[in-house]
Amino acid sequence: MKPYYSTNTVTLYNADCRDALLDLPSQSVDLLLTDPPYGMAWSSKSKRVAPIRADGARQGMRVFRQAMASASAALAEDAHAFVFCHWASWPDFHDVMAPHVSLKGALVWWKNRGGVGDCEASFAPDYEVVLHGAGPKRRKLAGKRHGAVLPNFAPVLPKRRTHPTEKPVELMSFLIGRACPEGGLVLDPFAGSGATLVAAQQLGRRAVGVELEERYCEAAAVRLEAARRGEP
Numbered sequence: 001m002k003p004y005y006s007t008n009t010v011t012l013y014n015a016d017c018r019d020a021l022l023d024l025p026s027q028s029v030d031l032l033l034t035d036p037p038y039g040m041a042w043s044s045k046s047k048r049v050a051p052i053r054a055d056g057a058r059q060g061m062r063v064f065r066q067a068m069a070s071a072s073a074a075l076a077e078d079a080h081a082f083v084f085c086h087w088a089s090w091p092d093f094h095d096v097m098a099p100h101v102s103l104k105g106a107l108v109w110w111k112n113r114g115g116v117g118d119c120e121a122s123f124a125p126d127y128e129v130v131l132h133g134a135g136p137k138r139r140k141l142a143g144k145r146h147g148a149v150l151p152n153f154a155p156v157l158p159k160r161r162t163h164p165t166e167k168p169v170e171l172m173s174f175l176i177g178r179a180c181p182e183g184g185l186v187l188d189p190f191a192g193s194g195a196t197l198v199a200a201q202q203l204g205r206r207a208v209g210v211e212l213e214e215r216y217c218e219a220a221a222v223r224l225e226a227a228r229r230g231e232p
């Protein structure tokens with residue numbers, strides 16, 4: 001499959017990950033780090049931003065299940081896996097991951113910032129859940145033991161986003177630095193605008209990303225080139 005963008009360390013495919021992942025070499029991936037469609041039918045209030053592909057509840061889970069099945073053989077025995085999900089659907093994400101990795105816990109990315117919903121009769125949804133799994137061969141995380149709550153990563157401001165659910169590069173860097181060895185391979189099957197890939201590139205890890213929508217591949221390619229030039 002021809003990459004949409006590639007350097008000697010980062011490769012991005014404009015494809016359906018359920019197909020593209022089947023071509024990855026067996027046991028080559030050291031870290032699966034991804035932010036799949038949450039299955040929450042996200043939509044912009046302004047209607048100016050198109051909905052996220054495969055984000056309907058049933059469709060989202062089906063796509064994630066098939067993606068995990070396609071990625072499974074490519075995971076090294078000592079791989080780690082971080083998967084972002086929504087509080088309402090994390091048990092479904094857990095069940096999809098469980099046949100492929102053993103679940104080690106859940107991290108909470110505390111965004112320290114509001115969120116939508118019933119503003120007067122519910123608590124603000126100011127966090128996201130990240131499930132953490134690992135392969136059968138134990139590999140230690142780097143650094144001193146860290147708590148499961150990650151409070152120091154500000155969300156990307158709406159005016160700076162190139163994707164409606166863009167994750168901060170700094171958060172992806174933290175996870176990659178802890179769980180992927182130097183020179184190791186990071187996989188993001190739902191790459192969006194490339195936050196995982198930019199973080200991997202900056203940290204000297206290799207990375208493979210797959211994204212279905214060409215406009216997000218283009219956004220990721222632009223960001224990767226800017227990061228190579230050292231631009232913020």
Ligand SMILES: C[S@@+](CC[C@H](N)C(=O)[O-])C[C@H]1O[C@@H](n2cnc3c(N)ncnc32)[C@H](O)[C@@H]1O
Binds near residue numbers: 015017035211
């Ligand atoms: C939650 S977003 C990821 C955002 C990303 N973390 C970022 O920081 O920009 C999920 C992405 O998965 C893509 N997607 C949905 N189904 C896909 C599939 N079958 N294969 C590859 N990408 C897919 C969507 O187009 C969307 O951009």
